[in-house]
Amino acid sequence: MRAAVLKSPKNLMLLDLPEPSSPPGGALIRVEACAVCGTDIKMLDQGHRDLQYPRILGHEVVGRIEEIDPEAKAGCHPELKAGELVQLWPGIACGCCPACLQGADNRCQKMRIIGFSCDGGFAERLALPRQSLSCSINPLPEGADPVLFTLTEPLACCINGQEQARLSEGESVLIWGGGPIGALHALLAELKGAEKILVAERLPGRIGEIRRNTSAQVIDLSPDDRDGDGRDLFREAESTILSETDGRGVDAILTATPEIKINQWQMSLLAPGGRICLFSGPRPGDDVEMLDLRSMHYLEQTITGSYGCSSRHNRLAARLLLSGQIKADWIITKRTDLPRIEEAFAHSSRRAGFKSVVCFA
Ligand SMILES: [Zn+2]
Numbered sequence: 114m115r116a117a118v119l120k121s122p123k124n125l126m127l128l129d130l131p132e133p134s135s136p137p138g139g140a141l142i143r144v145e146a147c148a149v150c151g152t153d154i155k156m157l158d159q160g161h162r163d164l165q166y167p168r169i170l171g172h173e174v175v176g177r178i179e180e181i182d183p184e185a186k187a188g189c190h191p192e193l194k195a196g197e198l199v200q201l202w203p204g205i206a207c208g209c210c211p212a213c214l215q216g217a218d219n220r221c222q223k224m225r226i227i228g229f230s231c232d233g234g235f236a237e238r239l240a241l242p243r244q245s246l247s248c249s250i251n252p253l254p255e256g257a258d259p260v261l262f263t264l265t266e267p268l269a270c271c272i273n274g275q276e277q278a279r280l281s282e283g284e285s286v287l288i289w290g291g292g293p294i295g296a297l298h299a300l301l302a303e304l305k306g307a308e309k310i311l312v313a314e315r316l317p318g319r320i321g322e323i324r325r326n327t328s329a330q331v332i333d334l335s336p337d338d339r340d341g342d343g344r345d346l347f348r349e350a351e352s353t354i355l356s357e358t359d360g361r362g363v364d365a366i367l368t369a370t371p372e373i374k375i376n377q378w379q380m381s382l383l384a385p386g387g388r389i390c391l392f393s394g395p396r397p398g399d400d401v402e403m404l405d406l407r408s409m410h411y412l413e414q415t416i417t418g419s420y421g422c423s424s425r426h427n428r429l430a431a432r433l434l435l436s437g438q439i440k441a442d443w444i445i446t447k448r449t450d451l452p453r454i455e456e457a458f459a460h461s462s463r464r465a466g467f468k469s470v471v472c473f474a
Pocket residue numbers: 150151152172173266267
């Protein structure tokens with residue numbers, strides 16, 4: 114089969130590989146669509162903590178069951194059969210550690226991840242091991258658009274991030290970054306009933322799309338002639354944030370770009386009781402800023418993190434897309450096929466549009 118294999122950072126190759134076989138107790142999936150994630154770009158550029166080489170990347174996968182072990186049908190979806198269209202939660206969790214038993218299977222101590230520590234969806238076929246079958250497979254109705262449902266996993270990650278940030282109805286939220294993840298966060302915050310949604314973004318194309326497709330107010334960080342280095346823009350952003358929240362600051366901040374640092378200035382944008390969620394992985398060295406712990410104490414502020422999503426978040430995200438409660442098709446701005454996967458990666462890393470998807474059908 115044809116597959117895109119990352120041999121080492123910056124070394125992505127299109128190869129002919131032997132067809133994988135359906136593992137005992139598992140399933141074989143024929144991939145229909147797999148989206149490029151910001152994490153895939155990071156892996157291509159510089160590697161990743163959870164990545165083992167050589168690797169077929171791709172963890173935002175929709176495909177069709179080609180083979181399934183009859184014994185596997187005892188899992189969550191006993192009705193699963195060959196030919197069915199499915200979306201995959203990329204985690205392969207043990208199912209029996211304390212995190213798994215508490216339903217936080219994205220924190221599984223023995224976690225493996227499709228596209229990170231085992232082969233992913235930038236290939237014609239993908240083998241799902243036995244452990245995957247209990248909670249990884251989300252059946253989709255026939256006729257569902259495989260490309261749209263590649264957004265399930267990133268949306269699920271946003272659900273996790275907003276849960277960690279404890280964002281609730283009537284609150285205000287600031288989202289740093291208006292890329293695909295910032296856009297999904299904005300749609301989700303809208304659905305949660307957040308009263309004020311601010312998205313800070315610097316690329317004009319993305320600013321326009323966020324304004325057109327969400328109810329978020331965009332803080333325009335695109336540099337102009339008056340300002341080369343962006344510093345004044347952050348001052349302007351600060352005054353917008355404070356004036357939009359009657360000087361209180363926002364209830365929650367979500368980072369949807371690694372370009373923003375957590376420092377005392379960032380804390381000053383938070384209301385009393387406010388929460389910052391480190392959704393985007395901070396860059397190495399970005400974790401050394403001193404914070405005023407006394408003010409965190411008096412204002413009862415929290416900094417939290419979120420990484421990936423649990424299988425529960427994934428199921429919920431699929432439901433939100435299926436029901437049309439989240440309308441996200443505008444986030445897909447590039448479709449290509451496997452031989453042109455580099456175009457899909459280039460579209461994402463250039464940040465010209467939003468999300469690119471490799472299609473196999
Ligand atoms: Zn992803």
